Amino acid sequence: MDRDPQRGDLIEIFRPFYKHWAVYVGSGYVVHLASADGVVGDSLASSNTKKALVKIDRLLDACAGDQWRVNNKHDNSRPPKSVEEIVHTALSCVGKEISYNVLLRNCEHFATFIRYDEATSEQAVYFGVFGLFAFFGLLMGLVRN
Template identity: 35%
Template sequence: MFPLHLLSLLFIAAQRPQGKEKGRASVQRSEEETEGDLLFQRGDLLEVPRTLFTHFGIYLGGGYVAHLIPDILPMFSKDQGKIGQMVTNGRLILGVLVKCASVRVDSVEDFAYGSQILVNRMDKVCSRPPLGGEEVARRAEKLRGSVRYSLLWYNCEHYVMYCRYGTLVSFQTFQFCKTVRKMLLSRRVAKVTALLWASLLLYFRTVSACAVLPAITMPFIIWMAS
């Protein structure tokens, strides 16, 4: 864990300004709340492009968004002031690696992280109709707290899909798995695997059943699955 500790220190965001800046922050927060309620409705599903993926959240009203986000900082600090600050990309990526995440509530600005926000685009691709806005927001708020993160089985998209449609599904995960399958389960890979095994058998000059069997089985399985 020591290397992770060092990495986390490199990515922890600096504390926000205090003192006189608090007054300015309060005014700005009030403006964000008003603007948010003009643009979004309680229970809306929001999404923003962030790094190499799309991030999702549920709008709660008052300029705030509930979203599931990986974060390594809670593993090394109990300071709620620091933890409550905007999660930087560094903290997020390290959180993914150690599978540490939480459902938290942040301002629309922090959630967007400088990107454009898209609203309810999942309504067009999900086969299930969305639940009522109040029910969606209630589900999002009820799930607040620490969760066990999984890039494939429980990420931010699974969270919002459950809140808005009542189903745990991630289209990003589906597309990722589909791409990996195309890359690995292909006839070309089967041929390369067979050639590699044959080369190893010739190099080590072995013809035992333990060596020949996987040399035949693995290419055959990949070929049939392609």
């Protein structure tokens, strides 16, 4: 953690093999995505779920012991919405079940949409490209044999 979060900040949570994202709404709470299909814990990225549930949790509970930091990474290239609008939008989503796809509609897409009104995910691009190279590498190995 490099600074105390402020209302409207994006929170990046360092999970093994991926990053989970949340929106800080104040008083120690974040709004984030969790599995809607009964998967135990916060394992959306490794589950086969097609639905996510928007939840509000204490930041420390959402982190589940993992490291985290404030990361409003697009503030220099995209204007964030007002703090009031970010928090209002995040809280209005709580309890809703939404479509989920690890590459196209994940927790980072959700959090960046809430803050910037534009859904982006650098890790989805990274994992998509990595998966494509892994697939072609496997294919080339099969062709050579």
